[in-house]
Amino acid sequence: MVDLDTLEHVADSDPSTLLAEAYDRHHQAVFSLAMMIVQNQDDAEAITLEVFSRAVREEQNRLTRHDSLAYWLLRTTRNQAIDKIRSKQPTPDSGSQPTHQAVVDLPIPAADLEPTVMLEESASKLRAKLNDLPQSQQEAIRLCYFEGLTQTQLAERLGEPRSIVKSRVRSGLLTLLETLTHE
Amino acid sequence: MSKSGHEPFDGLAALYAAGALNKREQVIFRAHLEVCRGCVQEVKSLLQVTQGLLQAAIPVVPATSLRNRVLNSTTRTIPHAKAPAYRKSKIKTGQQTAAGPPRQRPQPTIWIATLFVIVTAGIAAWYIPKLDHQISSLQRQLVELQSDLDSSTRLTQILELEIAAADLETDELRAVLSLLTTQNVQQLALTGQPRAPRASAVVFWTDSGDSTLLASGLPPLPIGDLYQLWLGGLDGPISAGLMAPDEDGYAAISLTVPDSVTMPVAMAITVEPASGVTMPTGDIYLLGQPTP
Numbered sequence: 293m294v295d296l297d298t299l300e301h302v303a304d305s306d307p308s309t310l311l312a313e314a315y316d317r318h319h320q321a322v323f324s325l326a327m328m329i330v331q332n333q334d335d336a337e338a339i340t341l342e343v344f345s346r347a348v349r350e351e352q353n354r355l356t357r358h359d360s361l362a363y364w365l366l367r368t369t370r371n372q373a374i375d376k377i378r379s380k381q382p383t384p385d386s387g388s389q390p391t392h393q394a395v396v397d398l399p400i401p402a403a404d405l406e407p408t409v410m411l412e413e414s415a416s417k418l419r420a421k422l423n424d425l426p427q428s429q430q431e432a433i434r435l436c437y438f439e440g441l442t443q444t445q446l447a448e449r450l451g452e453p454r455s456i457v458k459s460r461v462r463s464g465l466l467t468l469l470e471t472l473t474h475e
Numbered sequence: 476m477s478k479s480g481h482e483p484f485d486g487l488a489a490l491y492a493a494g495a496l497n498k499r500e501q502v503i504f505r506a507h508l509e510v511c512r513g514c515v516q517e518v519k520s521l522l523q524v525t526q527g528l529l530q531a532a533i534p535v536v537p538a539t540s541l542r543n544r545v546l547n548s549t550t551r552t553i554p555h556a557k558a559p560a561y562r563k564s565k566i567k568t569g570q571q572t573a574a575g576p577p578r579q580r581p582q583p584t585i586w587i588a589t590l591f592v593i594v595t596a597g598i599a600a601w602y603i604p605k606l607d608h609q610i611s612s613l614q615r616q617l618v619e620l621q622s623d624l625d626s627s628t629r630l631t632q633i634l635e636l637e638i639a640a641a642d643l644e645t646d647e648l649r650a651v652l653s654l655l656t657t658q659n660v661q662q663l664a665l666t667g668q669p670r671a672p673r674a675s676a677v678v679f680w681t682d683s684g685d686s687t688l689l690a691s692g693l694p695p696l697p698i699g700d701l702y703q704l705w706l707g708g709l710d711g712p713i714s715a716g717l718m719a720p721d722e723d724g725y726a727a728i729s730l731t732v733p734d735s736v737t738m739p740v741a742m743a744i745t746v747e748p749a750s751g752v753t754m755p756t757g758d759i760y761l762l763g764q765p766t767p
């Protein structure tokens with residue numbers, strides 16, 4: 293939650309100090325997510341560099357709001373990382389879609405859903421639960437969430453009707469939700 | 476919203492939260508979120524999961540040299556201006572937005588004008604009030620929140636809402652513009668029949684097979700029914716999707732155009748049981764014929 297006094301204090305801080313603070317607080321989450329998606333250290337470092345540069349260029353007002361900044365950084369990391377893996381993929385031979393589509397951004401949470409930074413313990417529970425999901429649900433979630441496939445692309449990739457992939461994603465996410473709500 | 480109104484959107488909350496809807500589907504689903512409490516609740520719950528997933532990667536520590544690279548490369552780009560201050564004293568009630576960096580939001584009149592310049596035939600004219608409605612609903616919420624500013628929670632909410640409003644405006648506008656200005660986009664208009672004289676609809680499609688129907692002026696449905704769209708196939712009508720209008724009579728769906736159908740073909744919208752039927756049984760509410 294944002295503390296007004298803190299905000300007024302940091303508002304007068306030097307942006308490079310704010311950036312250093314933001315980097316120290318969030319770099320590991322950003323780098324880890326990038327590594328998970330691109331599986332390559334050089335690419336993950338380049339993405340981390342780009343994401344923090346963008347935060348300074350475009351989102352300076354967020355540098356003082358850590359939860360909101362964390363979500364922005366991670367969303368941007370996901371998009372950049374998906375872009376990176378797509379740019380390295382060979383041209384799909386199906387011919388049914390453009391070779392390089394823009395990554396669809398994740399929804400922006402509304403007012404009453406301030407994104408919060410998870411404790412490492414909760415994050416690791418969620419990770420474990422994701423790995424425990426039935427293979428088909430895990431695959432569907434990974435493909436859309438970490439490779440950026442839309443439902444139509446997902447159905448094509450898996451060779452299943454859209455209704456099936458839709459329910460796999462939903463069932464998987466609902467199971468993961470139990471992990472979060474049963475804490 | 477009645478249960479039947481939700482039906483075509485069943486399961487989409489999860490795909491939306493997981494980022495698995497394309498831009499156009501997102502626009503359509505957000506319009507549904509305006510009127511479906513159930514979907515709003517599901518999106519809220521599942522967003523906790525999808526936000527959490529971003530943090531669920533196995534922790535890996537980058538090289539320590541990365542810190543300097545980031546700080547050095549970005550320090551060069553940091554403007555000298557101070558970070559924006561969210562000061563309580565700057566927040567005013569009324570139409571003005573909360574303090575913070577000025578957002579470059581085009582005034583509705585300006586972007587509506589832009590749309591009209593681009594879409595000369597006014598095809599999108601029906602959709603603009605809809606977008607305007609969503610934006611003004613967010614603006615209303617802003618004003619309500621601003622009138623009660625006794626806690627930092629409120630301030631946070633206002634800031635988030637403002638961001639949501641700005642993002643909605645640009646995303647929605649971009650999605651509509653991209654739909655209507657895509658190269659090679661083709662369209663077929665459907666006109667209201669005696670059962671729905673004020674209704675109209677346009678089906679857009681591209682060579683890549685993407686297709687969307689936007690309809691307005693649809694009469695409310697009896698409970699348990701939905702509108703069903705039909706494409707004229709060689710062996711008879713082929714169902715291309717079910718839809719429910721919102722309270723204002725607007726509806727939008729992504730179509731499934733089977734490979735066997737080469738657009739443009741005749742299209743019709745009938746009212747059918749919510750489970751959908753394989754052949755039309757109800758009256759035709761809208762009809763469109765390709766020009767020979």
Ligand SMILES: [Zn+2]
Nearest residue numbers: 481484511514
């Ligand atoms: Zn719904």
